[in-house]
Amino acid sequence: MSTDHPRAPSRPQPARRLSRRHFLMTTAVAAGGAVAGLALPVAAWANDTIGTARADTMLRVMRDTFPHGPQIVSLATYQRLVEAMLDEAAADEGVKGLLRDGVDDLDARARAAFGRPFTEVAEDYEREGILRGIETTPFFQKFRWAGVFGIYNAPDLWPALGYEGPASDVGGFLHAGFSDIDWLPPGPSPEELLAQVQR
Amino acid sequence: MTTKFDLDDDSLVVIIGSGAGGGTLANELAQKGIKSVVLEAGPRFGQEDIVNDEWTMFNKISWLDKRISAGEWHGKRNHPTLPAWIVKGYGGSTIHWAGVALRFQEHEFRMRTLNGDIPGASVADWPLTLAELAPYYEAAERKMGVTGKTTGMPHLPWHNSFRVLAEGARRMGYRDIVSGPMAINSVENDGRPACQQYGFCMSGCMVGAKWSTMITELPRAEATGKCEIRCDAMALKIEHDATGKVTAVLYADGAGNIQRQKARLVCVAGNAIESPRLLLNSASSMFPDGLANSSGQVGRNYMTHNSAGVFAELPEKVHMNRGTTVAGIISDEARNDPSRGFYAGYRLEILALGLPFLSVFLNPSASGWGREHAQALEKYAYMSGTWICGEDLPQAGNGITLHPSETDQHGLPVPIVTKTPHINEVNMAAHAYEQ
Numbered sequence: 001m002s003t004d005h006p007r008a009p010s011r012p013q014p015a016r017r018l019s020r021r022h023f024l025m026t027t028a029v030a031a032g033g034a035v036a037g038l039a040l041p042v043a044a045w046a047n048d049t050i051g052t053a054r055a056d057t058m059l060r061v062m063r064d065t066f067p068h069g070p071q072i073v074s075l076a077t078y079q080r081l082v083e084a085m086l087d088e089a090a091a092d093e094g095v096k097g098l099l100r101d102g103v104d105d106l107d108a109r110a111r112a113a114f115g116r117p118f119t120e121v122a123e124d125y126e127r128e129g130i131l132r133g134i135e136t137t138p139f140f141q142k143f144r145w146a147g148v149f150g151i152y153n154a155p156d157l158w159p160a161l162g163y164e165g166p167a168s169d170v171g172g173f174l175h176a177g178f179s180d181i182d183w184l185p186p187g188p189s190p191e192e193l194l195a196q197v198q199r
Numbered sequence: 200m201t202t203k204f205d206l207d208d209d210s211l212v213v214i215i216g217s218g219a220g221g222g223t224l225a226n227e228l229a230q231k232g233i234k235s236v237v238l239e240a241g242p243r244f245g246q247e248d249i250v251n252d253e254w255t256m257f258n259k260i261s262w263l264d265k266r267i268s269a270g271e272w273h274g275k276r277n278h279p280t281l282p283a284w285i286v287k288g289y290g291g292s293t294i295h296w297a298g299v300a301l302r303f304q305e306h307e308f309r310m311r312t313l314n315g316d317i318p319g320a321s322v323a324d325w326p327l328t329l330a331e332l333a334p335y336y337e338a339a340e341r342k343m344g345v346t347g348k349t350t351g352m353p354h355l356p357w358h359n360s361f362r363v364l365a366e367g368a369r370r371m372g373y374r375d376i377v378s379g380p381m382a383i384n385s386v387e388n389d390g391r392p393a394c395q396q397y398g399f400c401m402s403g404c405m406v407g408a409k410w411s412t413m414i415t416e417l418p419r420a421e422a423t424g425k426c427e428i429r430c431d432a433m434a435l436k437i438e439h440d441a442t443g444k445v446t447a448v449l450y451a452d453g454a455g456n457i458q459r460q461k462a463r464l465v466c467v468a469g470n471a472i473e474s475p476r477l478l479l480n481s482a483s484s485m486f487p488d489g490l491a492n493s494s495g496q497v498g499r500n501y502m503t504h505n506s507a508g509v510f511a512e513l514p515e516k517v518h519m520n521r522g523t524t525v526a527g528i529i530s531d532e533a534r535n536d537p538s539r540g541f542y543a544g545y546r547l548e549i550l551a552l553g554l555p556f557l558s559v560f561l562n563p564s565a566s567g568w569g570r571e572h573a574q575a576l577e578k579y580a581y582m583s584g585t586w587i588c589g590e591d592l593p594q595a596g597n598g599i600t601l602h603p604s605e606t607d608q609h610g611l612p613v614p615i616v617t618k619t620p621h622i623n624e625v626n627m628a629a630h631a632y633e634q
């Protein structure tokens with residue numbers, strides 16, 4: 001049941017285990033517009049669970065699933081999400097098989113359509129097209145839910161995405177601009193609201 | 200507070216479920232001195248368990264035991280094992296309900312008379328009128344603290360996203376634009392504070408401005424000493440004697456052990472999925488089709504809403520996260536007017552989700568990803584949400600059945616929830632999207 005809601009994991013801890021998997025990429029590369037879609041792969045890492053090439057493909061898939069510019073979601077964030085899946089694969093043969101076979105299937109589809117592996121398909125829309133073809137598979141949905149929880153549920157990314165999070169520290173938005181827009185008429189005044197409920 | 204009744208006490212009313220129905224009944228009985236025990240499948244929750252965090256609360260309070268979605272509706276594809284988002288625990292779905300507290304409209308009691316036979320639907324008139332029910336509505340509105348004429352409590356102040364929706368509606372010529380009735384305090388009332396516009400109503404209200412049996416009816420019932428709320432107690436089967444009268448309820452306790460609570464009366468209030476499931480699971484040689492099912496109607500005509508969320512990007516910032524999730528209702532289309540191409544009506548309501556939920560609900564299908572999706576989410580601050588909430592028609596084939604082989608952790612057949620939209624709903628949705 002590929003698209004079912006998995007349980008949200010507890011919030012990801014910032015940058016664990018970076019040293020163990022040794023990123024060769026520098027942050028300068030990450031900031032250099034690599035997310036725009038050319039010049040793939042951008043990161044290289046040693047991964048012996050399913051092989052480094054497959055890990056690179058996973059990173060490309062992760063970024064294509066929820067593509068944002070580096071000022072909004074850094075490459076390191078996408079890498080962390082892939083890392084978490086690889087950790088899972090290292091501990092669980094089922095996940096390992098799912099990822100390995102999923103990547104191989106993706107490459108086979110890319111080769112059939114464009115004559116090259118997935119990461120070498122240059123255009124964003126071409127890669128998105130290939131992924132649309134597998135979007136209901138458990139393999140792909142793993143990336144979708146990883147992004148839902150790892151990007152949109154990550155408080156450190158909220159400011160760049162325009163979401164303020166809760167206002168529990170100030171006692172609610174009643175005290176923090178719940179009705180502050182000035183480009184539309186205001187709502188009814190307290191007197192008008194009271195008048196509405198008189199018998 | 201800590202009244203405990205004996206398993207063999209057969210003078211008790213046993214209530215199954217502590218939500219809107221069960222929690223309210225428990226308190227009404229307790230205030231009259233009638234002893235009851237409430238069996239609640241989920242854990243005990245209190246104010247301190249509520250945090251402003253959409254997924255954390257979803258995981259904490261939802262009924263996530265296995266269920267199966269079936270029929271020709273989006274849920275079968277989008278959430279095949281989660282046909283409905285219901286709470287499991289002390290307070291039931293009143294913990295995360297949005298608080299909209301509408302009454303039936305006059306015409307809704309006479310849909311059969313007004314519209315005649317609607318093919319494919321099992322529409323009937325109610326044997327009651329609005330006038331007969333009015334005193335009960337008033338009593339409920341007073342107890343729950345509903346903004347409006349009954350309590351004199353003003354409707355909630357308009358927040359940004361309702362101002363956006365209201366302006367759009369005004370330009371369409373709509374006039375019935377109100378920020379109530381809501382079972383959310385706009386002023387201090389009943390020992391509970393006014394809404395502070397936290398905006399996480401569907402994760403549970405942190406301050407208790409929104410009515411929920413978790414903070415009102417259940418603790419008040421317990422305080423009388425006449426009511427025991429037994430949590431982590433999943434009712435499995437209702438038993439009866441040779442005359443067909445109920446005698447006891449079998450349930451699984453927190454450790455998974457089966458217990459038998461004797462009963463004078465049993466009230467089933469486990470919501471639209473679990474109540475019929477329990478009745479069907481209670482089949483016996485005397486009642487082979489399940490308890491209370493001589494009509495064959497148990498588990499049939501399951502209705503939800505004709506429901507769709509629409510999110511628009513505005514030219515300026517809205518910050519829809521700031522404020523009450525659903526406080527804003529436009530009712531111009533709520534009438535029954537078949538000249539629009541469908542029976543019954545719908546309302547437009549605010550639907551203000553946070554980014555964590557929106558990243559899924561913007562497009563809850565498997566296709567909710569990709570460049571367009573990501574770009575829309577980057578515009579979160581500019582977005583405003585509207586929920587199209589219409590009436591769906593009862594259909595005999597929509598309902599709750601038991602899976603022939605799959606069972607849950609208690610060994611009970613898993614419920615299959617079947618729902619196929621009536622053509623009326625398709626036409627209504629088309630009209631609403633058009634608007």
Ligand SMILES: Cc1cc2nc3c(=O)[nH]c(=O)nc-3n(C[C@H](O)[C@H](O)[C@H](O)COP(=O)(O)OP(=O)(O)OC[C@H]3O[C@@H](n4cnc5c(N)ncnc54)[C@H](O)[C@@H]3O)c2cc1C
Binds near residue numbers: 290477
């Ligand atoms: C997100 C959301 C928003 C909503 N907003 C609104 C709104 O704004 N306005 C409105 O009018 N309605 C709203 N509703 C609907 C409303 O919440 C429900 O109709 C109402 O809570 C149903 O009451 P109930 O007592 O039947 O069931 P519930 O409130 O769901 O309570 C049932 C309880 O029974 C327990 N239970 C079930 N089976 C068993 C068993 N076998 N043994 C023991 N315990 C069991 C469950 O754990 C649960 O606690 C909303 C619903 C949702 C999901």
Ligand code: SF4
Binds near residue numbers: 400404408523524
């Ligand atoms: S917006 Fe109001 S009702 Fe909703 S959670 Fe906040 S305080 Fe409670």
